[in-house]
Amino acid sequence: MEDILKIDRVVKRFTNLTAVNEISLNVKRASIFGLLGPNGAGKTTLIRIITSITGADEGTVYFNGEPLNKFHPTKIGYLPEERGLYKKMKIGEHLLYLAQLKGMDYKSARKVVLEWLDKFEIRNWWNKKVEELSKGMQQKVQFIATVMHDPELIILDEPFSGLDPINTNLIKSEIYKLKEKGTTIIFSTHRMEQVEEICEEIALIDKGKVILRGRVDDIKQQFKEHKFEVSFNGQFNEEMIRGKADILDRNQDSLIFKLQGETGSNQLLMNLIQQGLEIKSFSEILPGLNEIFIREVEENAL
């Protein structure tokens, strides 16, 4: 089965608002899926429904084709945005405890925990208490707790907040490795540059509804504004592109413009070459997810 997760018209209402309003989504197996949306959009509620923390009022969530049941939570690893650990517990016993709750027996839990601690080179933390660790260090422990039972689906809510660049890269490379192994990752964040870098597909949620979804590349194409940047040697004058493009920004040896009407980029480029400009580079400027995000959310607010 290609989709590990299928969310079918799920609704969750609270007293004063509908947090999730008929959301339907599919998440492909062994992909990294970005779940985006402004604060209060309903992301956390949706995640809580997927992880069986709360129940949906309407609709169904299918995990591997089956409606969610009691065994599924052990196949999911969830790193909430608001996360914590028992302060007084030692790292080793804490991870063992969580691993056993996830259904592992003591022996294999111990083995796996030690493997992960070795992987992050923090085996000497085994007897350290949680409260002795810094926030960033605790984050690593929390990441291990999320993935150590080898879940099929991992949900990471702002996994890099509070991490330094080195540890961010460490975790990022682990995420890629997990994906290579066939694990599916749902990644929720506000940091669009991370989404662009990591995710293959995204869904943008606002006010409890999906307002945009698809492959990152497709979405960018869908929102492209026919903007190009060209850099050159030689003398440029505006007459060269009159009626074909609007100049947005102009420097000594580069130009940003937007094509008009039916004009193709090749046509314009040819035009410039024919008129004696020596082209050094020519590229299309695709919109960033950040812009798309802001624009879509603002439009949705109207």
Add this chain to the structure above:
Amino acid sequence: MIFLQTSINRQKNTIMHKLWLIIKREYLIRVKKKSFIIITLLTPLAFGLFIIGSGLLAKTMADSKKSVLVKDDTGIFERNYEGDGNILFDFTRADVNDLKNTYKTDGYDMLLVIPAVIDTSFKTHNAQYFAEEKIGLTTLERIESIISYQFENYKMEKAGIDKAMLEDFKVDVGLQNGYTMETAVDEAEKSTATDKTGKLSLIIATVLGGVMGFLMYMVIFIFGSMVMRSVMEEKVNRIVEVMISTVKPFELMLGKVIGVGGVGLTQLLLWVILIPVIAMIAGIFVNDPMQAAQMTDAMTQLPQDTGDFSVAMVLAEFKLLNWWVILPVFIIFFLGGYLIYSSLFAAIGSAMGDDMGESQGLMWPIVIPVIFAFMIMMNTLENPNSSLAVFGSIFPLFSPIVMPARLVFDPPAWQIITSLVLLVLTALLFIWISGRIYRIGILMYGKKVTLKEVGKWLFRA
């Protein structure tokens, strides 16, 4: 079909296994704490030290015989005085000013000067004492009463009242419990069941009942708020969301309640074993029956005329109590009361925000019944069979505190059984109710919650 069966079994097993893991963690994390070990061991030790201390005190009190040199200008005291155990009086006629200088070197602790009586109808009379060391209040009062007794006798004699006749007017009334006399099994017990036993058993029942009721009251508040604090901590810590993506909120709550309850039970059992052992060792240390008797007097502050209950009588009374009923029933009430209130505490803790002070109002549903129960319990000790006591010992929110206090007074069996059944049912109901509140409360952040809202959570899907 077989597959379905095994899958159901596996499901049951995993739930029990998870619950067990939670209980184990909640239990071990507390039992391994230094503060728990210290308090659990120190309390019996403190108890032992108290016994040894008061034993030694009694000893020093007994040792401190005071010798007093009396210059009695009235002559009344000197003529009639018959002697007193702890205070030795010697009489002298020497000059006061000389005596002041010499009484110390002559080996007296104190010089007492009683000036002559001028008016024989005197109502007050002032004597003086001289002492270098501080004289204890008890000693002074004792001397005062000795002198005043002598003056009383002297005045009676003067007025021609026959003291023996006066004594004949006095009647000493002893109220005794007829049932206690009958239940004394063998002759030996019957003989110890003297005319004072009825009252003694009442005193023992009152003290024991009070101790058990008070213990329940303490247990509910101490361990209940321990559960509450730990729920709040999980919520504030944000570990709770990680936890409940793995286990059901109800399992988490139940595991916590049972784990902390186990801690309470462990402490109680250790004390039940350690306190008597240490008390015995301390008793050997003090090791003097007479002093032990004095010591129990000092400890219990019983009125004068009960002072001569011997330790043997108290022990015999203890043996007469129906321990095979009292102990198990007490433990069931302990568990039931603990479950009811600690699950409530867990529910309230889940509804509280990061700021405990802000949500203090949520505590009332717990505090009010417990305080009521405590007041009824105190009243029960006075009137163990009043209708208030009967009601309090059956109504399940009060019974965990009131019934243990009443147990020693032999309440009818049907009342105990009714109360137990109601208690168990209520405990189950409250665990269920609290679970419903808890599952919503732990995920509720940044919002001040009112009792009304908490009530609504009960009915939420």
